Amino acid sequence: MIDNRGRRRLALVLAPLLVMALALVGEAPAAAAPAPSAQQRAALAELQQRIDATAAAADNFARDCAAGNFCAYDGSNYSVLKLLTSSYSGSSNVDVANNRTASAANKTDNNWCGWNDGTITNTRLYNFAPHTGVTTLGSANDKIDFFRARAC
Numbered sequence: 001m002i003d004n005r006g007r008r009r010l011a012l013v014l015a016p017l018l019v020m021a022l023a024l025v026g027e028a029p030a031a032a033a034p035a036p037s038a039q040q041r042a043a044l045a046e047l048q049q050r051i052d053a054t055a056a057a058a059d060n061f062a063r064d065c066a067a068g069n070f071c072a073y074d075g076s077n078y079s080v081l082k083l084l085t086s087s088y089s090g091s092s093n094v095d096v097a098n099n100r101t102a103s104a105a106n107k108t109d110n111n112w113c114g115w116n117d118g119t120i121t122n123t124r125l126y127n128f129a130p131h132t133g134v135t136t137l138g139s140a141n142d143k144i145d146f147f148r149a150r151a152c
């Protein structure tokens, strides 16, 4: 998985290469564009490799949870039984089987939060940041009763 801090670090690494790639594109006149040098081609190939590796890393968890979805699992490490697959981004609660979620993958651009349905007041148990996975919920294990997306 790749968290937001990892994304920022990656962005710092990729930014100079992106600037170089844009400069190469910008410098090339439309009519008499010289062929890129071997050095330029190598730089672009390296940039493409890093972009591909980033995309692969971002999807390298909970492989049965497709991009754009939030998925909740009965077992740790996205295992046993997938309890929920949802691309919902509205403001209503998203129900899930009570007291079973042990891990979850948030492959959406929104925050998702897991809530406990209390007798008098509901309690927010866990916040799932966008594009992160949680392999084990710790003290929130087997307690979540519903989720909320976005402003949760």
Ligand SMILES: [Ca+2]
Residues within 6 Å of the ligand: 073, 074, 075, 099, 100, 101, 102, 142
């Ligand atoms: Ca469980």
Ligand SMILES: [Ca+2]
Residues within 6 Å of the ligand: 098, 099, 116, 117, 142, 143, 144, 145
């Ligand atoms: Ca509960």
